Amino acid sequence: MRNPFVMDCGEFHVNYKQDLAIWKITRVRMRVFILLAVFAVFPMFASDYIIGLATLCGIAAIGAIGLNILTGFTGQISIGVGAFLGVGGYTSAILTAKLGLSFWIAMPTAGIVTAIVGGLFGLPSLRLKGLYLAIATLAAQVIILFVISRWDALTGGTAGMVLSRPELGSFVFYSERSYYYLMFVVLVITAIFTLNLFRSRVGRAFIAVRDRDVAAEVMGIDLFKYKVLAFIVSSFFVGIAGALLGHYTMVVSPELYSITVSIEYLAIILVGGLGSVFGSIYGAVFITLLPVVLRSGVELMSGVFPDLSAVLIGMKEVVFGLVIILFLIYEPQGLAKIWKNIKDYFKLWPFSY
Amino acid sequence: MGILEIKDATLKFGGVTALDHVSYGVQEGEIFSLIGPNGAGKTSMLNCISGLYKPSSGSIYFKGEDITRYKPHKRASRGIARAFQNIELFPQLSVLDNLMLGRHVRMKTGLLAGGIYWGKTQREEIEHRKKVEQVIDFLEIEDIRNTPVGTLSYGLQKRVETGRALALEPEILLLDEPMAGMNSEEKEDMARYIIDIHEEMNTTIILIEHDMGVVMDLSDHIAVLDFGKLIGYGTPEEIQNNSKVIEAYLGEENAV
Structure with missing residues (x-):
């Protein structure tokens, strides 16, 4: 009998098109389609609470893919993601609530506006590297939040703004299920776009800038252009995520986009895997569900030890930090790498090599 | 002159x-x-x-x-293409991707076309892949084309780096x-x-x-x-x- 785990066996590529495909093996393609189908169908059977969590995971994944383009693939640490999410959310809020535009125009516009703002704050990236650039993006975080919370006439100040759910004709995306599908479509497009990007010219240039910028320059890559471009693409997706999140929670206010959010997104791509599209998704699911799982764990235990919950409920941050530290020590390349190790193990199973 | x-x-x-x-x-x-x-x-x-x-x-x-x-x-x-004294390859990328980066200036695909990856982009990738394969053939590095460069030996890395410069089809090397x-x-x-x-x-x-x-x-x-x-x-x-x-x-x- 053919070993069901031996995947590479008997698969031959006879032209470059096959060799350049994202998923090269029929079996892997099948797996991807089945996974997609599962995620497309599961809201039919799940409760609203679960679907809501899945939607939040998905939106976080879109933002995380955006951040990963900048930090994971191009090697530029950004701690301004929170503020860029805010730019996306607020742009969409202002366009829909104040100007009465449709969500379908407001969401892409939010992406573009965030891309422009991101590009502007990416300008110092030619001169600044590593931690210095991180501090420059911290400035973006502070400046943008300051503007948002003080420009009362446009943003409603610290009180924030109220958004409505998107409409399509007479249909309103009011149910959890419908909004999940909206998020799902955007996430799939984002993921495929990014996967394609990194098997073509511009994506390779991003990676080259990350790995050896001097060599990249000598090979004909305009460092300044590609660094700013990375900021632009990254911020575009973060802006889209911001708009989606805004219309989902139906409220935007400055404290939703604090530096904690930025750190959380950095944690997502660290835990998920730097420079991996799927890693961003795993990380987003992991970090979004971590507090939920912790809370239900504490609730379970409180049945047995009633006094414990008071102590453990404050443990969320501790566990959060612990998880990041453990990942940095034991698997710096994150969940994506762990998943790859598992796959590699089964490639030759049951033989050791 | x-x-x-x-x-x-x-x-x-x-x-x-x-x-x-x-x-x-x-x-x-x-x-x-x-x-x-x-x-x-x-x-x-x-x-x-x-x-x-x-x-x-x-x-x-x-x-x-x-x-x-x-x-x-x-x-x-x-x-003008160059190979460095201390190897300056992109260690996490495969030999193929390193060489494809050498062709960067000869390719045209922009950001959007790259993300959509349809028609022209794909044809361009394949066309330049063929050129890269010629360089691989020339330098006899066929067996390592999918290996991440960082894992290769010093001598091979030097050869790959020369290959990357060659992939640019330089007038002067x-x-x-x-x-x-x-x-x-x-x-x-x-x-x-x-x-x-x-x-x-x-x-x-x-x-x-x-x-x-x-x-x-x-x-x-x-x-x-x-x-x-x-x-x-x-x-x-x-x-x-x-x-x-x-x-x-x-x-x-x-x-x-």
């Missing part, structure tokens, strides 16, 4: 003069070697040609065009000590590749190398630098008989 003309190039770092009024020309289609003792300014010279340093004064002409103030990426698009740290067999291989590149692709090559046997055998012309000054220029025979060069390498006769 040669393909590359250096006119009176001077490079200063604070008080140190790395290059001191150096002038020479490189003819199209020749192998040109830069030699000199350690710290003579050979790599600085290459950095000036590839644009990582800008000369403090003087100018550099490539095919009659003044490229002195051009940024490195612009020079690459003109057809700058090789900075391609044989440093190699055993005599690997050196022979590398020398043969350099001759092949020169003969089959008719590429102009500027070579920095310490192995005098290799330099004398391969070069059409040699320039000798010492403390940033050009102290000799000519064919290998002329250089071997040049008293200044002998002095720079062996010290003064009466001092010995």
Whole structure:
């Protein structure tokens, strides 16, 4: 009998098109389609609470893919993601609530506006590297939040703004299920776009800038252009995520986009895997569900030890930090790498090599 | 007029003069070697040609065009490719991707077309993949094409780096000590590749190398630098008989 785990066996590529495909093996393609189908169908059977969590995971994944383009693939640490999410959310809020535009125009516009703002704050990236650039993006975080919370006439100040759910004709995306599908479509497009990007010219240039910028320059890559471009693409997706999140929670206010959010997104791509599209998704699911799982764990235990919950409920941050530290020590390349190790193990199973 | 003309190039770092009024020309289609003792300014010279340093004064002409103030990426698009002394590959990428990056300036796909990856983009990828496969074939690195470069041995990395520069289809190829740290067999291989590149692709090559046997055998012309000054220029025979060069390498006769 053919070993069901031996995947590479008997698969031959006879032209470059096959060799350049994202998923090269029929079996892997099948797996991807089945996974997609599962995620497309599961809201039919799940409760609203679960679907809501899945939607939040998905939106976080879109933002995380955006951040990963900048930090994971191009090697530029950004701690301004929170503020860029805010730019996306607020742009969409202002366009829909104040100007009465449709969500379908407001969401892409939010992406573009965030891309422009991101590009502007990416300008110092030619001169600044590593931690210095991180501090420059911290400035973006502070400046943008300051503007948002003080420009009362446009943003409603610290009180924030109220958004409505998107409409399509007479249909309103009011149910959890419908909004999940909206998020799902955007996430799939984002993921495929990014996967394609990194098997073509511009994506390779991003990676080259990350790995050896001097060599990249000598090979004909305009460092300044590609660094700013990375900021632009990254911020575009973060802006889209911001708009989606805004219309989902139906409220935007400055404290939703604090530096904690930025750190959380950095944690997502660290835990998920730097420079991996799927890693961003795993990380987003992991970090979004971590507090939920912790809370239900504490609730379970409180049945047995009633006094414990008071102590453990404050443990969320501790566990959060612990998880990041453990990942940095034991698997710096994150969940994506762990998943790859598992796959590699089964490639030759049951033989050791 | 040669393909590359250096006119009176001077490079200063604070008080140190790395290059001191150096002038020479490189003819199209020749192998040109830069030699000199350690710290003579050979790599600085290459950095000036590839644009990582800008000369403090003087100018550099490539095919009659003044490229002195051009940024490195612009020079690459003109057809100047380079392999470094300390390997500067992209360690996490496969050999194939490294070579494809070498073709960056020959490709056109933009951001949006790349993300959509349909029709023209795919055709371009395949077309350039074919070119890259030719380089892989040429350098005999077929078996490692999908291996991440960081895991390869030093000699192979050197070869891949030469390949990456070749993938650019350069008019002029700058090789900075391609044989440093190699055993005599690997050196022979590398020398043969350099001759092949020169003969089959008719590429102009500027070579920095310490192995005098290799330099004398391969070069059409040699320039000798010492403390940033050009102290000799000519064919290998002329250089071997040049008293200044002998002095720079062996010290003064009466001092010995």
